[in-house]
Amino acid sequence: MELSTLDYSFIIVFFSLVLGIGVYVSKKSGKNSSEFFLSGRTMPWWLLGLSMVATTFSTDTPNLVTDIVRTNGVSGNWVWWAFLITGLLTVFVYAKLWRKSNVNTDLEFYEMRYGGKPARFLRKFRAVYLGVIFNVITMSAVTLAAIKIGGIMLGLEPWQTVISAGLITVTFSALGGFKGVVYTDFLLFFVAMGGAIGAAYYLVNIPEVGGIQALIEHENVAGKLNILPDFSNKKALITLFIIPLAVQWWSSWYPGAEPGGGGYIAQRMLAAKDENHAIGATFFFNIMHYALRPWPWILVALASLVVYPDIASIHEAFPNVAESKLGHDLAYSAMLTKLPSGLLGLVLASLIAAYMSTISTQLNWGSSYIVFDFYKQQVKPNASEKELVAVGRISTVVLMVLSAGLALALQNALQLFDVLLAFGAGTGLIFILRWFWWRINAWSEITAMFASGIISIIFKLTPLGPYLFAAETGVFPDWAEYLFIVGITTAIWMAATFMTQPESKEVLRNFYKKIQPGGPGWSKVVNEAEADNVEIINTKEKWSVPSGLTAMLIGCVLIYSIMFATGYWIYGRTTPAIVLTVVAAISGFLLIKAWNRMKDHIL
Template sequence: MELSTLDYSFIIVFFTIVLGIGFYVSKKSGKDSSEFFLSGRTMPWWLLGLSMVATTFSTDTPNLVTDIVRTNGVSGNWVWWAFLITGLLTVFVYAKLWRRSNVNTDLEFYEMRYGGKPASFLRKFRAIYLGALFNIITMASVTLAAIKIGGIMLGLEPWETVVGAGLITVTFSALGGFKGVVYTDFLLFFVAMAGAIGAAYYLVNIPEVGGIEALMAHENVMNKLDIVPDFSNRKALITLFIIPLAVQWWSSWYPGAEPGGGGYIAQRMLAAKDENHAIGATFFFNIMHYALRPWPWILVALASLVVYPDIASIHEAFPNIAEDKLGQDLAYSAMLTKLPSGLLGVVLASLIAAYMSTISTQLNWGSSYIVFDFYKQQVNPNATEKQMVAVGRISTVVLMVLSAGLALALENALQIFDILLTFGAGTGLIFILRWFWWRINAWSEITAMFASGIISILLKTTALGPLLFAETTGVFPDWAEYPFVVVLTTTIWLTATFMTQPESKDTLRSFYKRIQPGGPGWAKVVDEAEVDGEVIKKENEKWSVPQGITAMVLGCVLIYTIMFATGYWIYGRTESALWLTGIAVVSGILLIRAWGKMKENIL
């Protein structure tokens, strides 16, 4: 496939603007560590919200969605759609708590909530565990998608894609810091959306597909359209719908969808002007991420089933792709090769934008862990602001190099998604409860982290997994593996919690004074403090969690009905679309009222 002069013009202009932004903000971003990693905590909700959306608009996401749709149909997306519940719990319950904490990273929370050597160990270990190990795996997944896109659309060797895409991204990330990331995300969001929508519209209407009506009626597509799994298919119902909605959303830690908030989502909440801006940013992100953005990718995935019905047909069309890189996720890139000049340039720029947005965020976020939670804590407690910014820039480059190396060894996006999901199974409940239950201590988190990881590794890399979980030969059905890890990990960390000493009175009271979490889970701490003559609870502070949960439920109804309605409008099922649109309007009105009451409680 050859690019025209117009295509190259779009891409060159895009690169020039992005690098220009990086150079423009580099001087101010390098002033101190707060500017480099949080932009001085002055960001408005709309800019942070767009940044969150752009960050999750990565090159591997359309590949992942395509893999899911081609393998399990549209309803297969419930494996990540279920995380909306997690996201809205963060919006209406945890966003204000994170902003009140005023920490530099979410890992700094550990030494605020817990005390002593266990808390210090937890903070340092997770700085490397998340900031380096998990971060590198996540970025490798994104880079793998870029490799596949470069191979199919441009005929590039994997190393050529890695060097070309990585060099520009790491340059503006190291120069511009967090402000550079957020400012470029504003541009990247609109470029990425334009590319995704434009590609979907064109590809659905190419002669091979024949338009939306022909697509919906095609034999390869008809059985893939259900938004909710077929209730008569017991296995699909359990694995694709029941487990995600009943267990997965609260039990699993996954980058960008951490129960209780965390990672780069927490970084943006911490950078907000105030609590209301933190809430507004995360809510806007969840609407765009779940309700509207997936449908262009889903349409391309469905159209790909007409043009490339199986992996063999993809391989036949693109024989230069290595065997170890073949997979259902390649269908998205394969479809994009059919775009005309001009639109091709916009879509390629949008894919580059998606790649750069995600990688730059991961680099800045991971580097913040290394600087604040490892370097300053472990290596150089007296580090100057200049030294911290320098280490931040160096670690940015190192993370990029390591993730690029790993990407060259990986095969497909769904494989990585499954590994990360299972690896964090059972830990999510701690992240939800630690704010509202005084008894959770540092050993609870340490135990859960290691238990989940060890159990997952044993099941994935030894004969134990197939022995216990297999469709016909295992002790349990294969769908029971994830719930098994959750139950076993939860049992282990709860046991460890009650077998170890609670945090000290001073640690617990200091945390309560700062955060004001409220609720019955802290009643013992508040009452004991009053007996000792210490008042730790503000008189005018109301416990807003019940209102937050009400808003969360209304928000879920709103966003899911928008998502369903959008799908049914596309499918041409007008009656269902009208009913869902009406429900979305009503739930939106009720949510506005509930949100108004919540804001009255935010001081």
């Protein structure tokens, strides 16, 4: 396809602004490691919230949603919509705890919560495991989406896309650090959202689709519209709704939706001005991420079922795309080729923005692990601030090169999402409990991490998995695989917890004194400290978790009702749309009251 001068103008101006921001903040960002990775902990909630939204709007996200909608319908998105519960638990319970910890990375938490060699091993291992291996895999999925977009829309070879997109991203990431990432995210958010909404509006109204009414009545689309799964379809109900809502949200670790917070979400909470800014940022992110942002992608995915009903039709329209890269996720890029001049440039800029935002965040976050949790801890504890920033910039470049190489070997984003989800299965409960139950120790996490990974590899990459879990021929139904991984992993780490020694009194008391987690899970530690005349309670603050859980439940009602209402307004189903809008308004009012009670607890 040919780009016009106007299209190129949009893209060139956008690139210039992004690089300009990176250069502008580079001097201050390079002053010390705190500035480079946390921007001096001075960020306001609205800027951090926008940054979280921009970061999770990646080039692979609309592709993933398109793949889900074309394969399982709109209701298939419950596989990630269920993580809203995790997100709001982070907002109303864990955000203030993370900000109180004042650590540089969430991995530094390990040596604050646990002690001795196991804690040091856990921090070092996860710095490499998450900061390098897991991070590279995640970035490769994002880069794979960029490769597919470049191939479909611009006819670029994979290596051409990787070099052109990656070079600019790694340049401003290495120069600007965290501040550069957050400042550019502000721009990237509006460009990305504008492009997504503009594309959805135009593509739903092209002649082949015929407008929203014709779209929802089309035979290829009518069976895909339900927001809730078909309750008469047992398998769909279990896999797309029951497992995500009943098990997956608390049991699985996944980047950006970690139970108890973590990763780049924790990095932004740690960079906030104070606890209230950390809470405000994460709540704003969850509203935008779940309630509003998916619908433009969903509409394009539904429209693609009219224009390209199957993979064969995509291949026929784009014969130059390698068969190894073909998949339903390609339909999103295929639809964008139908955009007119001007809007095409804006949408391409928005996709570039989505790519750059996610990759820059992953690079800075992964680099922070390498610098604080590996290099400074294991290699050179007395390294100067200038040296730490230099290592941060070098590791940023290395991570980009590794992820680009892996992206060239991948085929499908949904496959990777399933594998990543399985690798974290069964570990999530630890991340929730470790703040509020004294008995969790370093061996709990070490055991869970290895058990989940090993069991996932056995089920995913050996004949045992297909033998045990297959739709028709397996010993168990295929949807039981995830439950088995969760159940076995949980049983193993619980056994390890009680078979190993608890953390020392000194470690537990120091943690309690700093964080003040409260609750019955720490009563043994508090009572023993009082008996030894050691004062570890230093605040009159009430235990805010009950209020936080109430706010979490009300927040779920608020955001899900907004999400449902938006869908029904788009579908033209006025009655349920009005009812859900009223429910959203009432739950919003109740949430404000619950939030005010939480603030009273903090004060």
